[in-house]
Amino acid sequence: MAQGRRKKPARLGRNVEGAPLPPDFEGGRPGLVVAHHGVAVLVRFEDGNEEQIWLQPKQRAVVGDRVRVEGDRLAVDPARGVxxxxxxxxxxxxxxxxxxxxxxxxxxxxxxxxxxxxxxxxxxxxxxxxxxxxxxxxxxxxxxxxxxxxxxxxxxxxxxxxxxxxxxxxxxxxxxxxxxxxxxxxxxxxxxxxxxxxxxxxxxxxxxxxxxxxxxxxxxxxxxxxxxxxxxxxxxxxxTAGFKDFIAVDVEPLEAAAFFPGFESVMGEGCRFRDCLHRSEPGCCVLAALESGAIDERRHRAYRQLVEELENPDTLRR
Ligand SMILES: Nc1nc2c(ncn2[C@@H]2O[C@H](COP(=O)(O)OP(=O)(O)OP(=O)(O)O)[C@@H](O)[C@H]2O)c(=O)[nH]1
Ligand SMILES: [Mg+2]
Ligand SMILES: [Zn+2]
Structure with missing residues (x-):
């Protein structure tokens, strides 16, 4: 399949899991979420003290979130590296x-x-x-x-x-x-x-x-x-709790094309097409490296499998 339109998985919106709701108040004591217990989180403050804070209904916070606490209320700051x-x-x-x-x-x-x-x-x-x-x-x-x-x-x-x-x-x-x-x-x-x-x-x-x-x-x-x-x-x-399947959320096939481990060294010049998925496109530096033996065939097969999985996120069950 050429760079097909990827069907987006049904989603209720970015704030469903993790991506925190915008902070709903200014100020408060800054802290870091160090553990998550379902309806409450453990927050470590700058002085080293830790307190358990209840989450509001629909409020999400996970380990690593920077938060502010005012009374018994929690505001979650926007995060990166999610x-x-x-x-x-x-x-x-x-x-x-x-x-x-x-x-x-x-x-x-x-x-x-x-x-x-x-x-x-x-x-x-x-x-x-x-x-x-x-x-x-x-x-x-x-x-x-x-x-x-x-x-x-x-x-x-x-x-x-x-x-x-x-x-x-x-x-x-x-x-x-x-x-x-x-x-x-x-x-x-x-x-x-x-x-x-x-x-x-x-x-x-x-x-x-x-x-x-x-x-x-x-x-x-x-x-x-x-x-x-x-x-x-x-x-x-x-x-973290160990998991068998490491299935991507919201990762695009093109991101796999750019980030697949092992392709870095041959990507220097870049492929002819900016949206190259390294599968059959002309002027592809990955396919050239595959041809010359600089990239192992097994690595390319693993890559293609990942791209297919990302293109069909809804059908994925193993
Ligand atoms: N031989 C050996 N055994 C190890 C080593 N590190 C951990 N183990 C053993 O591996 C088993 C699992 O270790 P855990 O630390 O519980 O593994 P985990 O990755 O945290 O597992 P989950 O919490 O279930 O995701 C235990 O029996 C450990 O003793 C190591 O360096 N060498
Ligand atoms: Mg463990
Ligand atoms: Zn390419």
């Missing part, structure tokens, strides 16, 4: 806001589903968030080989960190990426060790960590809600 996904029931979910970095965490075991990392890169970049890849559990046998493979594919697209939460190895690299007060979040399938990494990074933090299922080798969805934590190095990091 990370969203579509959940398995097709609903849009805002995971966190005001993110500058996204750590896509994978592990030797359990392995992430195909395309997970690519989607993470495209979703993050489309939201103006810098993605980085974290390979955890490098203490396990296959860690070295997998690390080499991931570096081959992703090293030109962003930092690839090899770490072990269990041995507290390599984790200072994560903190370094968020130095200077940046806000980052971990995403990744259940069981890859996101909470374990946070426990290793933040002294005295005692997030619940879950064993893998013995039969399936998968994670057991131990973390159920996102929480935000301060790092000693000055940055902040959000632990």
């Amino acid at each position: 990370l969203r996904r579509r959940d398995p029931r097709g609903r849009e979910r805002t995971i966190a806001t005001n993110l500058e970095g996204l750590g896509i965490v994978v592990a030797v075991e359990p392995r992430e589903p195909p395309g997970y990392i690519d989607r993470g890169f495209v979703i993050a970049r489309a939201a103006g968030i810098q993605p980085f890849l974290v390979l955890n559990k490098t203490d396990l046998d296959e860690g070295g080989a997998l690390g080499t493979r991931l570096e081959e594919i992703y090293a030109d697209s962003g930092p690839v960190l090899r770490v072990s939460a269990e041995r507290a190895e390599g984790i200072e690299g994560i903190a370094a990426l968020l130095a200077g007060g940046k806000l980052g979040a971990f995403v990744g399938p259940s069981g890859v060790g996101k909470s374990s990494l946070l426990n290793a990074l933040v002294p005295d933090l005692d997030l619940r960590v879950g064993e893998l299922n013995r039969g399936s080798g998968k994670g057991t969805h131990t973390t159920t809600t996102a929480t935000l934590h301060a790092l000693e190095s000055g940055g902040f990091l959000v632990d």
